[in-house]
Amino acid sequence: MSKTNQDKLSQELVDLLQGEKIVSLVTMDAETNKPHLSIVSWLVAHPGGEVIKFALGHKGTSVSNIQQNPEITLGVTGAGSCFSIKGQATVSDIIEKTMKYRVVTVQVESVEDIIFYGGKVTVEPDYVKTYNEDLAKKLDAEVYEMLNEK
Template identity: 60%
Template sequence: MGKGMDKLTPELVELLNGEVLVSLVTIDKDSKEADLGVISWVKASSDGTKVKFALGHKARSAENIQAEPSVTLGLIGAGSCYAVKGKGTVSDIKDGTMKYRIVTVDVESVDDVIFYGGKITTEPAYEKTYDADLAKKLDDEVYELLKD
């Protein structure tokens, strides 16, 4: 796929619109050090210029993005590993089964960052270990919020 793209390819848009694990790197608002989290409620715009994701309303990552909007999203899939960089904006609190904040990232660059000669042959998989009905309810609610 190459380096230095300014938006997500259609293949990466499709990856982000499935159930995928995404690494989230923000700048800690106090220490100014890189802070790593993992998210799964993620959607990409069809044109590949925006990525939206949901966080709990008290998430440290949301506070970090409000203080310093630089965000890096790490993706594993579509045969490689990608760093998606951009600037994030954080919504007001959205009320539902739980309280959420929606982060919208304006994509600035997409780089293939896998080591030379590497290729992803198996994508990461995960399962939700809490109540299945609650998981479905939360997923349905959040993905509806991410549509906007």
């Protein structure tokens, strides 16, 4: 991907963002109006590269921040680089399953390759889930079913 701004995700980024990635979420704090950083991993980019959906706990700080100000930035490391994805987000009503969730739908407005000059990502960040493996599988199945709905 070139260093130019684009108005949707490339196919490579759509393919990359199919869950289980460490993605930074920047919202504006509803009380202080200062940037708030959190991490999401339950995230799916939809075909065409214009929509990303991710799940949050129903009472998360990011939920109230997005409800107050829908402009968000997602920071993605992968596909050989680092990307800033900006868009307008909406938050669903509470969805009650094993946990209470909210689904955030982002209409992508811009995608920018932001790695420093001459930089290339050679290894993507990875993580493990440290809680009950069966519960992790159950939660993942529920969430990805919700996120893949049209």
